[in-house]
Amino acid sequence: MTPKSEDELARLIREADGPLRITGGGTRMTRASDGETLSTSALSGVTLYEPGALTLVAQAGTPVAEIEAALDAEGQMLAFEPMDHRGLLGTSGTPTIGGVVAANVSGPRRVSSVGACRDSLLGVRFVDGSGTLVKNGGRVMKNVTGYDLTKLMAGSFGTLGVLTEVALKVLPRKPATAVLLREGLDDETAITALCRALGSPYEVTGAAHLQRGLDGAPVTMIRLEGSEASTAYRSDALCRNLAEFGPFTIERDPGRTRDCWRDVRDVAPFHDRAGDIWRLSVKPTDAPAIVAAFEGAEAVYDWGGGLIWLCVPEGTDADRVRRALAGANGHVTFVRRTATGNRFHPAAPAVAALQAGLRHRFDPRGILNPGLMG
Incomplete structure (x- = not known):
């Protein structure tokens, strides 16, 4: 089933007599719930983009690439740097913004002040398990009021409702990037260095350690973003701050810095x-x-x-x-994973009870991705 409107989606959910397997572009889930497939891929398109207000509204099935292209044309970006799972999972299809929000997909920049995907959400529209259209939040940063169902939907994996539209805060793209690189550190030393960098005043926006870099050796990576002058000053100062861990090289080429962080983002x-x-x-x-x-x-x-x-x-x-x-x-x-089993970590009893209560409230018949989250 691939509804082309919210009304059609709501009708299909109301009329469903069994479980529904909710999907977007089909790129992020290797083990989904049982049931008839309900795809949001036809609910596509950017419905509002105001670069001056740093806000974008898109239907859930809109390809992430389409959104990033629109933002790039205005020198802006999705702050939370969503991962593309296809290389890791061997899936095909097209990543959609609804799938990103439903899984709260957040990349390397999550460690900085911009936070996770849910921290960029301004509002959502979704259809719950009874077929009722629910709207929460707004389309501008000052208009997020009432119960915060917006953040509740981020990371719910379609178990509470089927997203139809999301409103997002976007940010200006940084004009310059500097990446500090150090090869050969063992894991413990590397993590100590990364913690030192993140605790510094130099506004680190990425901190990673790969046991196997491109040339096969371990590599420790620290990213700084901003203006040319700012990144040059901060990267030099951070190298001095981390001198006890040995010499770091600084990569400033835009193509190479972009590629190395895409490799971290997509594992x-x-x-x-x-x-x-x-x-x-x-x-x-x-x-x-x-x-x-x-x-x-x-x-x-x-x-x-x-x-x-x-x-x-x-x-x-x-x-x-x-x-x-x-x-x-x-x-x-x-x-x-080759074996079957619960995808998620078992929740503590109090948390599990809260989750069950929420699922019963939003999906009283238990038809939306049943069993996916326990």
Whole structure:
């Protein structure tokens, strides 16, 4: 089913007599719920773009590439740097803005002041499980009022409602980028350096460590963005601040800096590697020890070590991965896995009860992506 309007979508949900599998461009989910497929791909198009107000409104099925092209023409960007999952998951299709919001997809810039995808959301329109159209938030930054269903929908993976339209805050694109690079650091030293950089006053917008860079050696990467003069000053000052970790080189070429952060964003080191892939959110200083517990594993650390993309041998027991986080107060989600099982980390009883209550309120028949989030 591919509705072409909100009214048609609402009717299809009202008339549904079984579970519905909600999809956008079909690029982000390797294990979806059972049920008849309901796609939002025909609900497409930018309906409002005001560069001067830094706001954009688009229907849920609008391709991310179309939105980025419109923003690029005005020297603007999506602040939260959404990942393209196709290389990692081996999927095809076209990433859509509704899928980005539904999964709260947030890239390397998440570690900076811009925050996650949900922090750029101004408003949403969606159809809940009873077929009712719900509107929340607004189309300008000063008009977000009432119950914050907008942020609730970000990361709900279509279990509370089917998004039809999203309103986003956008930002001017930075004119210059400088990337500090240091090869050969072990994981613990690299994470210490990244934490030092993130705690500095130099406004870091990316902090990553790859165990296997382009030439096969470990590489530690720190990104600074802004005006030419600002990035030049801050990058030189940060190199001095990190001198105890050895000499950093500074890459300023726009093409190369863009490509290296796209590789971090899309987890390019794992595109050509077999194995199960897990996404771990942890305290950065706990990250190296967690990774070291898995023999034969490879890690890509983002967000200064707070986000670990972990590639482990196929068939690695899910409980073993989750046990590795015991005492670390983190959580884990499987991204690419040969075995079946719950994709998400089991919630604490109080949180699980809250989630169940929300699902019952927004989807009383339990037909929207049932079982996807537990």
